[in-house]
Amino acid sequence: MITVNEKDRVFHLNNGRISYLLYVMESGQLGHLYFGKALNRSGSYLHMVEKAHRPMTTYIREGDLYTSYEHLRQEYPCYGTSDYRYPALEIQGGDGSRICKPEYQRYEIIKGKRQLEGLPATYAEEADEAATLEIYMKDALLGLELVLSYSIFRDVDAVARSVRFINKGEGTLFLDRAMSMSVDMPDAEFQTVQLSGAWSRERYVKVRDLAPGITAVSSMRGNSSHHHNPFLALKRKTATEHSGDVYGFSLVYSGNFLAQAEVDNYQVLRILLGINPFGFRWKLEQGEIFTTPEAVTVYSGEGLNGMSQQFHRLYRNRLARGYWRDRERPVLINNWEATQFDYVEQDLLLFAGKAKECGVEMFVLDDGWFGARNDDKRGLGDWKANREKLPDGVEGLAEKIEALGMKFGLWFEPEMVNKDSDFFRSHPDYILETPGRSASHGRNQFVLDFSRKEVVDAVYEQMYALLSTAKISYIKWDMNRSISECYSAAYPADRQGEIFHRYILGVYELHERLLQAFPELLIESCSSGGGRFDAGMLYYAPQGWVSDDSDAIERTKIQYGTSFVYPLSCMGAHVSACPNDQVGRITPIETRGNVSYTGAFGYELDLNRLSSTEIETVKEQIAFYKENRGLIATGDFYRLLSPFEGNFAAWEIADQSGSRALVTVTRLLSEVNGPYRRLLLRGLRKEQKYHVESRYLSYDAYGDELMQFGMMLEDKSSGQVIDGSGGCQDFLSVLYEVTAVR
Numbered sequence: 001m002i003t004v005n006e007k008d009r010v011f012h013l014n015n016g017r018i019s020y021l022l023y024v025m026e027s028g029q030l031g032h033l034y035f036g037k038a039l040n041r042s043g044s045y046l047h048m049v050e051k052a053h054r055p056m057t058t059y060i061r062e063g064d065l066y067t068s069y070e071h072l073r074q075e076y077p078c079y080g081t082s083d084y085r086y087p088a089l090e091i092q093g094g095d096g097s098r099i100c101k102p103e104y105q106r107y108e109i110i111k112g113k114r115q116l117e118g119l120p121a122t123y124a125e126e127a128d129e130a131a132t133l134e135i136y137m138k139d140a141l142l143g144l145e146l147v148l149s150y151s152i153f154r155d156v157d158a159v160a161r162s163v164r165f166i167n168k169g170e171g172t173l174f175l176d177r178a179m180s181m182s183v184d185m186p187d188a189e190f191q192t193v194q195l196s197g198a199w200s201r202e203r204y205v206k207v208r209d210l211a212p213g214i215t216a217v218s219s220m221r222g223n224s225s226h227h228h229n230p231f232l233a234l235k236r237k238t239a240t241e242h243s244g245d246v247y248g249f250s251l252v253y254s255g256n257f258l259a260q261a262e263v264d265n266y267q268v269l270r271i272l273l274g275i276n277p278f279g280f281r282w283k284l285e286q287g288e289i290f291t292t293p294e295a296v297t298v299y300s301g302e303g304l305n306g307m308s309q310q311f312h313r314l315y316r317n318r319l320a321r322g323y324w325r326d327r328e329r330p331v332l333i334n335n336w337e338a339t340q341f342d343y344v345e346q347d348l349l350l351f352a353g354k355a356k357e358c359g360v361e362m363f364v365l366d367d368g369w370f371g372a373r374n375d376d377k378r379g380l381g382d383w384k385a386n387r388e389k390l391p392d393g394v395e396g397l398a399e400k401i402e403a404l405g406m407k408f409g410l411w412f413e414p415e416m417v418n419k420d421s422d423f424f425r426s427h428p429d430y431i432l433e434t435p436g437r438s439a440s441h442g443r444n445q446f447v448l449d450f451s452r453k454e455v456v457d458a459v460y461e462q463m464y465a466l467l468s469t470a471k472i473s474y475i476k477w478d479m480n481r482s483i484s485e486c487y488s489a490a491y492p493a494d495r496q497g498e499i500f501h502r503y504i505l506g507v508y509e510l511h512e513r514l515l516q517a518f519p520e521l522l523i524e525s526c527s528s529g530g531g532r533f534d535a536g537m538l539y540y541a542p543q544g545w546v547s548d549d550s551d552a553i554e555r556t557k558i559q560y561g562t563s564f565v566y567p568l569s570c571m572g573a574h575v576s577a578c579p580n581d582q583v584g585r586i587t588p589i590e591t592r593g594n595v596s597y598t599g600a601f602g603y604e605l606d607l608n609r610l611s612s613t614e615i616e617t618v619k620e621q622i623a624f625y626k627e628n629r630g631l632i633a634t635g636d637f638y639r640l641l642s643p644f645e646g647n648f649a650a651w652e653i654a655d656q657s658g659s660r661a662l663v664t665v666t667r668l669l670s671e672v673n674g675p676y677r678r679l680l681l682r683g684l685r686k687e688q689k690y691h692v693e694s695r696y697l698s699y700d701a702y703g704d705e706l707m708q709f710g711m712m713l714e715d716k717s718s719g720q721v722i723d724g725s726g727g728c729q730d731f732l733s734v735l736y737e738v739t740a741v742r
Contacts, residue, residue: 001131001152002109008046011107011133013152013159014038018299020152020159021045022075027060027067028103030075030135030148032184035159036245037301050186058082073184073268076137076148076163078102085270086214086262090177090277091165093142098176102137102146109133113151113160118505120252120539121294122151122160122318129154129318143169156314162294167284174494175282179258179274180251180295185234188269190247192261193233193304195561199226200549200582202530203561205644207235210269216260218276222447222483222500223527224254224534231565232259232273233307241305241639242682248300248307249273250565252319253293254536255504256280279486281497293536304564305639305682312567312637315535320542320570323520328629329543329600330407330522331359331622332474334574336366337550337581338606341374344389345397349404354607356404358615359622362602363401364409364476369394371421377444380416381423383462395470402471409474409522410466414459414510416445416480423458430455432499434487442481450506451499452490460513467518477511477541479527504536511540524572524600533562543570543600550576550604551583552595553731556649556666559598560639568653569633573599575621577606589614591733593621594664597632598651601625628662631655635662638682643668654683658703659740663711666733671717678710681738689741694734700741711736 003012009024010033021033023046033048050073051066059068060082069083078100079087091100111127124130130153137146147164161181167173188210194217195203208215217228224230230251236244249271251257256276263269273295282290296314300306317325333355335348352363368374369390371382379386385393392400398408417424417431424430424446431446433439439446449455466472488499514521525532525541529548537544547558555573562571573596578586596602607618625632635653640663643649647668654661661683684690684703691700697714714734 002133003041008044010045012041013150014041015152015154018157024104032073032075036299076182085264086272088179088182088272092174094171100139102139105136105138107135116162116291116294119293120536122314142173144173157310158296158298158314160294160296163292165284165290167286167288170286173284175284175290177277178292179272180292181273183271185269188263188267190234191237193235195229195231195564196227199528200547202226202547202558203229204557205561210261210263212263212265214260214262218258219256220276220278222255223532224257226531230257230534235304240303242303244303246300246304246307248298248311250296250535251293252535254532254534256500275501279497283495308564309636311565315538316567316569319535319538324522324542330361331625332362332364332602333360334364334366334604337576337604341368349400351606352401352404352406356406358607358618362407362409362474366411378418378420380413380418380445381421383466394466398471407473408471410472411476413478413480415448415450417448418445429489432483432486434485440484445481447483449488451488451502456506456510460510464517474522476524476526479532538570543572545572549582550574551580551585552587552592553585553668555595556643560643563637568599568637571599574602574604576604587731589617591731594733594735597625631660636683640679650679652681658683658685661738663736665713670730673720674717676718677713677715679713680710681706690738691741692736692738694736
């Protein structure tokens with residue numbers, strides 16, 4: 001999958017569907033040639049390099065009026081040697097200079113893919129699944145070696161990139177900017193697509209036209225954040241969900257990030273993705289290595305949905321890992337929205353008993369089970385059972401839940417502490433705070449300094465003690481505030497710029513240690529819902545709580561946006577009580593179920609409070625999900641109608657063989673005497689006959705009809721309801737089963 005033209009020093013990554021081409025310039029810098037649909041492997045392609053003499057330009061060699069980095073497309077650019085755009089690398093040497101001129105030294109081709117030490121990353125299980133090109137660059141004056149890594153996958157149209165920095169000189173270096181990737185596109189005729197929002201409305205789809213200047217999304221909060229996801233896509237202006245050129249850029253990282261598109265005044269577009277340079281400074285001593293997080297780039301000629309399917313396949317199969325990667329996830333019920341802090345053990349057993357009766361497979365005990373935790377002002381950090389609530393401890397409750405025939409899960413917030421806790425009173429110096437200044441709080445809690453090994457050790461010991469003695473099959477890992485006053489008492493002044501990154505490395509280390517000790521433990525990542533829903537966490541936690549907003553109508557938008565990058569298998573999606581806890585909306589339980597099927601399914605309510613009719617519906621929902629969860633987790637996902645663009649949301653999950661599909665159509669608000677509607681399906685076999693079934697609709701049709709004429713929709717707002725059967729109501733959802741007829 002990697003060929004090298006030694007004469008022209010052109011490197012070509014090609015899996016038969018996509019090509020990525022780069023070359024070595026005469027100056028020794030790396031240049032970018034092409035990224036897109038696969039090209040012939042034997043081409044030279046140096047003619048793609050475009051040079052022209054331009055006024056007001058700085059040139060790199062005397063007498064040469066054509067070669068300027070400002071006007072050349074590069075792979076990993078530096079600032080100040082004729083390029084005035086934002087760079088991928090900024091470094092300070094011992095003399096204070098920030099000029100860096102890395103030059104090509106050699107390359108190496110590796111079968112498979114290297115692991116990134118201490119960092120999450122995609123992987124290859126077999127050597128022939130991927131190939132990796134490593135290009136070694138060196139700035140002799142600084143003594144800095146750069147290793148640029150490019151991995152291309154056999155089965156996915158993606159290239160994964162990262163960079164290693166090695167100080168081989170005699171002095172200390174300071175990295176002020178170390179992006180994971182940069183790519184210069186030859187034109188800027190694109191729109192950007194980003195996933196932005198806030199708490200309880202995460203990952204809304206935002207599309208913007210590019211213009212000269214900067215378009216960027218970022219986080220400086222210490223977590224990837226509710227506000228912007230570490231992802232950016234480029235789409236041609238004519239591209240749709242299912243056609244046209246689209247490029248996706250996703251960062252496998254959970255901390256401060258920057259995703260930036262810069263258009264220069266000649267319509268060249270530079271994409272940068274990596275750790276946010278703001279507040280970042282890494283001291284690189286002699287012999288030390290710094291590795292950037294991994295960036296994954298995807299090309300699709302089949303629109304935005306095609307891009308998403310590439311991310312889904314890669315992240316579901318070669319980023320998520322371990323015991324739970326390929327296993328069906330249990331149907332769970334969580335007690336938080338039903339009880340919050342107010343419960344005793346007998347309440348929980350009644351709660352769990354009813355859930356077991358309905359077919360639920362796991363009970364998860366949320367916040368309030370530990371220390372003096374009766375509200376959010378105290379107890380956080382004391383990971384020992386509150387014996388007034390749990391007289392037999394977590395161990396006793398877990399055994400009783402197991403005796404009911406269910407698995408037991410437990411909520412933790414390991415990275416946080418209340419000042420009113422035994423843990424804080426024993427270790428008041430363990431939080432992040434700036435000397436001489438007050439520490440801000442969020443939800444009455446403070447952030448533990450996970451950049452320090454002794455802090456991570458202290459939390460690990462408490463969690464290990466519980467997990468090794470109680471029958472805990474699952475943990476919900478929460479994180480309910482961003483980082484402020486980011487200063488660590490354990491590090492000197494010239495290393496304070498490392499703390500944000502070292503903190504995330506500590507979070508990753510704790511996850512890794514727990515998974516090594518308890519390899520069958522299922523971890524669900526949660527950060528007040530979607531505050532750290534990113535590819536980095538997926539490496540450790542194969543599912544995440546998509547949002548604290550559990551309202552089905554809001555979730556059509558949140559889950560729709562999340563699907564741009566992340567597979568359904570990682571989306572925690574639960575049926576919650578009505579009126580909804582976040583927005584007060586009253587939504588049919590069928591709608592809540594249909595929307596929640598699109599993910600790792602569960603419940604956030606007290607089933608004992610439902611009517612007998614609702615309980616029967618719950619039993620039907622659970623039985624349906626169990627029958628179809630394999631398809632939901634591994635099928636191809638198609639976005640069909642966007643809730644951001646109209647009154648309907650629709651999506652489809654199709655078996656990869658085209659033998660079965662589930663289609664969910666949700667009407668947000670009721671209509672009167674509306675038009676007939678059909679929905680164009682995807683992923684079916686043209687010559688195959690299918691049976692289409694919903695609550696009120698049943699007919700047979702061939703695949704070509706369903707994809708070209710469309711599937712007829714069950715919609716009683718088309719015309720006037722005269723039979724008294726209802727159906728014209730707000731927030732109505734219908735699930736269609738499309739099954740091949742044998």
